[in-house]
Each structure stands twice: as structure tokens, then as C-alpha cells.
Amino acid sequence: MSDQHTQQNPGENTSSLVRTLLAPGDIIREQWSTLPRVAKWAVGVIGFGLLALLPLFTPGFLNTPGISFGGTMAQFAMVAIIAIGLNVVVGQAGLLDLGYVGFYAVGAYTVALLTSPSSPWNIVGVDKFLSSDWAWLACVPLAMAITAIAGLILGTPTLRLRGDYLAIVTLGFGEIIRLMADNLSDITNGARGLNQVAYPRLGESEKLPNGVFSSGNSTGVANYGTWWFWLGLALIVGILLLVGNLERSRVGRAWIAIREDEDAAEVMGVNAFKFKLWAFTIGAAIGGLSGALYAGQVQYVAPQTFNIINSMLFLCAVVLGGQGNKLGVIFGAFVIVYLPNRLLGVEFLGINLGDLKYLFFGLALVVLMIFRPQGLFPARQHLLTYGKAARDLLRATPVKEHTS
Numbered sequence: 351m352s353d354q355h356t357q358q359n360p361g362e363n364t365s366s367l368v369r370t371l372l373a374p375g376d377i378i379r380e381q382w383s384t385l386p387r388v389a390k391w392a393v394g395v396i397g398f399g400l401l402a403l404l405p406l407f408t409p410g411f412l413n414t415p416g417i418s419f420g421g422t423m424a425q426f427a428m429v430a431i432i433a434i435g436l437n438v439v440v441g442q443a444g445l446l447d448l449g450y451v452g453f454y455a456v457g458a459y460t461v462a463l464l465t466s467p468s469s470p471w472n473i474v475g476v477d478k479f480l481s482s483d484w485a486w487l488a489c490v491p492l493a494m495a496i497t498a499i500a501g502l503i504l505g506t507p508t509l510r511l512r513g514d515y516l517a518i519v520t521l522g523f524g525e526i527i528r529l530m531a532d533n534l535s536d537i538t539n540g541a542r543g544l545n546q547v548a549y550p551r552l553g554e555s556e557k558l559p560n561g562v563f564s565s566g567n568s569t570g571v572a573n574y575g576t577w578w579f580w581l582g583l584a585l586i587v588g589i590l591l592l593v594g595n596l597e598r599s600r601v602g603r604a605w606i607a608i609r610e611d612e613d614a615a616e617v618m619g620v621n622a623f624k625f626k627l628w629a630f631t632i633g634a635a636i637g638g639l640s641g642a643l644y645a646g647q648v649q650y651v652a653p654q655t656f657n658i659i660n661s662m663l664f665l666c667a668v669v670l671g672g673q674g675n676k677l678g679v680i681f682g683a684f685v686i687v688y689l690p691n692r693l694l695g696v697e698f699l700g701i702n703l704g705d706l707k708y709l710f711f712g713l714a715l716v717v718l719m720i721f722r723p724q725g726l727f728p729a730r731q732h733l734l735t736y737g738k739a740a741r742d743l744l745r746a747t748p749v750k751e752h753t754s
Contacts, residue, residue, distance in 0.1 A: 427582025
């Protein structure tokens with residue numbers, strides 16, 4: 351052979367190395383797709399069980415020295431819920447939403463406005479509508495409903511737009527919500543925010559008069575961050591079951607068709623606008639749930655939290671994990687939350703690496719867009735409800751020979 355064939359280009363070697371490093375995502379996906387449904391349930395139960403025990407038995411290499419690991423996992427649960435909701439909009443239906451943080455803000459402010467003593471709309475108290483023990487739990491479905499209505503109101507006039515135009519509109523929506531929260535000082539208390547937001551009252555005792563979810567439970571491994579993580583993990587399981595059933599239904603198959611080619615989907619009889627509105631509304635409700643979780647955990651809501659940077663981080667979690675893959679975006683959310691907390695306080699050449707999270711995420715996205723634009727764990731969608739069973743049946747059926 352000639353030297354041209356025997357010598358390899360250094361650029362090709364680098365590309366091959368990066369693809370080799372990213373290959374485990376394909377291996378995991380292939381193995382997962384071949385498992386029967388019962389085996390997937392068993393793996394899921396064991397996996398989420400081990401994940402729930404992680405704050406109690408944290409490996410040394412995984413611990414976050416600069417911050418409570420339970421608090422890190424609680425933050426991860428909130429971002430994972432956001433990533434699942436945004437994945438419905440971006441990953442399933444193919445709608446580029448850059449202002450998803452606006453739904454997160456609506457959910458958080460709904461709980462804060464109804465439960466904070468600083469709010470003129472507070473309905474918690476002895477002589478008011480809600481008792482403090484059940485206030486947060488009662489406001490969660492309200493936050494989801496109001497956020498879903500906000501998604502419906504936003505989506506109805508704008509979902510006929512596509513691509514960059516839709517992205518600009520949603521980006522404006524996120525900024526409008528933040529600016530309204532900042533300027534309506536008579537209602538939202540402006541930049542000072544709303545404090546003493548309600549939270550679940552559970553496990554009250556002499557040692558913990560406000561329960562295990564209060565910030566007073568800040569010592570030990572089962573601190574309030576761990577309890578919030580467990581609550582968020584339970585919500586994640588419920589949302590995964592709901593979204594998974596939707597994906598396997600006619601609605602999910604319509605989302606996939608719209609994402610791949612909206613014009614072809616409409617020609618085949620899919621009402622694209624209706625199904626896009628479904629995705630937008632469901633995704634908004636899930637974002638509102640995460641906002642309610644944030645308001646209860648932090649017990650303080652201010653407009654500075656709901657900026658465009660956080661919206662980009664949420665989208666980054668979806669892109670990193672793999673658009674359309676529910677478990678993949680959860681992994682992306684873990685990376686987005688864990689990496690800055692793990693590097694918090696770690697210095698290199700006098701630079702705090704925790705402050706460079708945007709640089710790291712930007713470099714990661716550049717590498718992914720070059721070598722693996724579908725994300726670490728790309729989704730494999732089945733447009734047929736019983737597609738796997740049909741393929742297995744065809745393989746098992748012997749081919750009859752026809753004689754002339």
C-alpha cells in the first residue's frame with residue numbers, strides 16, 4: 351500500500367478518539383433497547399433506589415467538599431424536573447424554547463405570592479384560607495395549573511412560528527416574566543423578593559420544631575437538602591411514568607413526526623398546531639412544578655434567579671444528555687448541577703474552577719456539536735406502539751418457499 355493509505359491524518363485520529371470516548375452512550379442505549387419491559391422496570395427500581403441512598407452513603411470521590419452533598423442533590427432534582435419538561439418541548443416536539451425559565455418563575459412566584467407574609471395575596475394563616483401545615487402542598491397543583499395556562503396563552507398565538515422566530519418569542523417571554531417580577535414591587539416586592547415561603551411540615555419534633563424540610567435541619571446526612579432530594583426524586587419518577595406513557599401514545603408519535611418534518615406530518619393528517627400546543631402546555635406545567643419545589647426549598651423567591659443564563663443552562667442539560675431521551679436529560683442535569691458544586695473552592699493557578707462553569711459547559715457543547723450533535727445518550731424513537739413485538743414476530747416466522 352502507498353504511504354497515503356498507511357499514514358493517518360492527526361485530525362482523523364483526534365476525531366476517532368473523541369468518538370471512542372463517546373461510544374459508551376451508544377452501547378448503553380443499544381443494551382437498554384433490547385431489554386424486555388419487566389427488566390427495564392427492575393433496572394429502574396434498583397437504579398432509583400441506589401440514587402436515593404446516595405446522600406446517606408456518599409462515595410469519597412463523588413462528595414462535594416465545599417457544599418452539602420444533600421443540598422447538591424436537591425438542586426439536581428429540581429433541574430432534572432426542568433430538563434424533563436424542557437425535553438418534552440425541545441426534544442420530543444422539536445420546539446426551540448429559549449425562555450423556559452419563565453415557566454419556572456411562574457410556578458415559583460405562584461407559591462410565593464400565595465404563602466409569603468410579604469405578599470399582598472397571602473392566604474396562609476389562622477384566620478385565612480390555608481393552614482401553614484398544608485399550604486405548600488395545596489399550592490403545588492395551583493402552580494402547575496397556572497403555569498400550564500401561561501403556556502397555553504403564550505403558545506396559542508406563537509406556535510405557528512418556527513425555528514429562530516419561535517426562539518426569539520420564547521426568549522422575550524422569559525425576560526418579560528423576570529422584568530414584571532422586578533417592577534411590580536407592590537405585588538412581588540420587587541428586587542427584594544418574597545421570603546418565608548411555605549414548605550412541607552413533616553416530622554416535627556422538639557429537636558426539629560419546623561420539621562425535616564425546614565432549614566433548621568441542617569446537620570447530619572439526612573438534612574433538609576436530602577429530604578428535598580427524596581421528594582424531588584419521587585416527583586421525577588411520577589413525571590417519567592406520565593411522559594413515558596405519552597411518548598408511547600398517539601400524542602408522542604405525533605410529536606416525533608412534527609419534530610422530524612412538520613410539513614410531512616401535516617400532509618399525513620397530523621394537526622401540528624394542536625400537538626405542539628399540547629407539548630408546550632405539558633412542558634410548562636412540569637416547569638411550574640419545579641418552580642414550586644424551588645420556592646419551598648429556598649423559602650425565598652426573587653427575580654434575579656430567573657435570568658436568561660439559567661434558561662441556557664436548562665437547555666444545555668437537554669443538549670448534553672441527548673434530546674428526546676428522558677434518562678439522558680436527567681444525566682445532563684446532574685452534570686450541570688454537580689460539576690460547579692464539585693469544583694467549588696478548588697483552585698488552579700489562583701483561579702477558582704467553580705467560577706468557570708460557563709467556560710466548561712461552553713467547551714463541552716462545542717465538542718458535542720462537532721463530534722456528537724445528538725448528545726451523550728441519543729434517543730431511539732419507535733413510531734409504532736408495538737414495533738419491537740412486530741419485528742420479533744417477523745424474525746420468528748419462517749419464510750415459505752414458493753414453487754412455480
